[in-house]
Amino acid sequence: DAGVTQSPTHLIKTRGQQVTLRCSPKSGHDTVSWYQQALGQGPQFIFQYYEEEERQRGNFPDRFSGHQFPNYSSELNVNALLLGDSALYLCASSWRDGAEAFFGQGTRLTVV
Amino acid sequence: AQSVTQLDSQVPVFEEAPVELRCNYSSSVSVYLFWYVQYPNQGLQLLLKYLSGSTLVESINGFEAEFNKSQTSFHLRKPSVHISDTAEYFCAVNLGGQDNQGGKLIFGQGTELSVKP
Numbered sequence: 001d002a003g004v005t006q007s008p009t010h011l012i013k014t015r016g017q018q019v020t021l022r023c024s025p026k027s028g029h030d031t032v033s034w035y036q037q038a039l040g041q042g043p044q045f046i047f048q049y050y051e052e053e054e055r056q057r058g059n060f061p062d063r064f065s066g067h068q069f070p071n072y073s074s075e076l077n078v079n080a081l082l083l084g085d086s087a088l089y090l091c092a093s094s095w096r097d098g099a100e101a102f103f104g105q106g107t108r109l110t111v112v
Numbered sequence: 113a114q115s116v117t118q119l120d121s122q123v124p125v126f127e128e129a130p131v132e133l134r135c136n137y138s139s140s141v142s143v144y145l146f147w148y149v150q151y152p153n154q155g156l157q158l159l160l161k162y163l164s165g166s167t168l169v170e171s172i173n174g175f176e177a178e179f180n181k182s183q184t185s186f187h188l189r190k191p192s193v194h195i196s197d198t199a200e201y202f203c204a205v206n207l208g209g210q211d212n213q214g215g216k217l218i219f220g221q222g223t224e225l226s227v228k229p
Contacts, residue, residue, distance in 0.1 A: 004155075031215070040114075042202055044157070044221035056216050090155055092217070097205065099144050099163055102216060103156040 002027065004093050004104035012110045013081050020078040021107045025093030028110055031055075032074040032100065034066060037092040049074050050096075076108075086111045114139045116203055118220035126228050127195055132165045133223045135145055144206040145186040146217070159201070162186065174183040189212030198227045 005024045010032035014017050025032050031050045035043035049068035068074045072093075078085055087109050092101040119134040137143065144163050160171040164202040167179040177188045186203060203220040 026195075035217075038223075042221045043217070045216050045218070048216060050222040058216075084118060087113075092156075095168075099204075100158070102158065103148075108153075 003101050006089075006091050006104035006107050008107060009105065010108045010110075015081055015111055017081050017084075018077065019081060019090050019109060021091075021094075021109070022073065022074070023091030023104060024073045025042055025091075026102050029093035029095050029102070030072050031094045031096060032072065033049060033092045033094070034074070034076045035092065036060070037088040039087070044082060046076070050098060055089045061098070081111045083111050084105055085109065114143070114205060114207065114218050116174055116205055116218055118201075118223050120223050121221065121223045122226065124226045124228060128146055128192045130191050131189065131193050131225065132196075133201050133203075133225065135186045135188065135220060137184050137186065137203075137205045139184070139205060139207070140208060145177075145205045146157055146206065147175070147186070147188050148202045148204060148219075149199045150202065150222075155204065159188075164167040191214050193225070195227050195229060196224060205221045 004026050007022045030107050033048040034046040037043040047057040048055045052068045063079045065077045088106045090106045091104045094101045115138045117136045125131045140179045146161045147151045147159040152158050160167050160169045162179045170176045175190045202222050204217045
């Protein structure tokens with residue numbers, strides 16, 4: 001059983017560019033959440049998708065957007081990248097109200 | 113607002129010594145509680161969880177945590193640590209299905225456990 005998979009594993013972008021990160025949830029899971037983990041910090045909740053809709057959102061600007069596909073996979077898009085967007089982006093999947101979440105290995109985004 | 117405080121940012125300890133990583137949370141409603149471990153350049157792995165029932169929960173690799181509702185704490189303990197336990201440990205709370213907050217995890221800042229020979 002494949003767990004949560006994320007792609008790419010590493011990414012370098014230039015300030016002002018746009019980036020798309022991808023996540024495939026664990027088999028049987030229908031809910032995907034995204035987190036941003038800055039260096040030396042705990043993960044911060046960005047948003048959650050369920051039934052192809054954004055169900056919850058954390059305190060992140062509109063530059064951060066997402067999408068969930070009918071097969072439950074998800075994308076995180078970040079526009080107009082800033083240096084401060086450099087972080088490890090984690091995807092987590094769960095079943096429905098998500099009492100237990102499983103995380104992927106993350107995508108390390110570096111903005112230069 | 114809900115929050116999680118991990119009281120120690122770094123905990124150095126010698127191999128085979130006991131360790132306690134402290135976690136306190138703030139919430140006006142019942143929560144689910146979790147400990148995650150993160151090894152360098154990796155994602156988060158679930159170490160143990162409290163959802164309901166017995167307040168003492170155990171992991172397969174010797175860690176345990178006790179939910180204390182009156183003190184709003186969920187401290188992580190291990191009686192004898194190994195070099196391989198060196199990692200970052202995160203405490204997290206989940207509000208479950210309350211206020212449509214299901215699935216959202218609120219994390220502490222992390223505790224770096226360093227086990228020395």
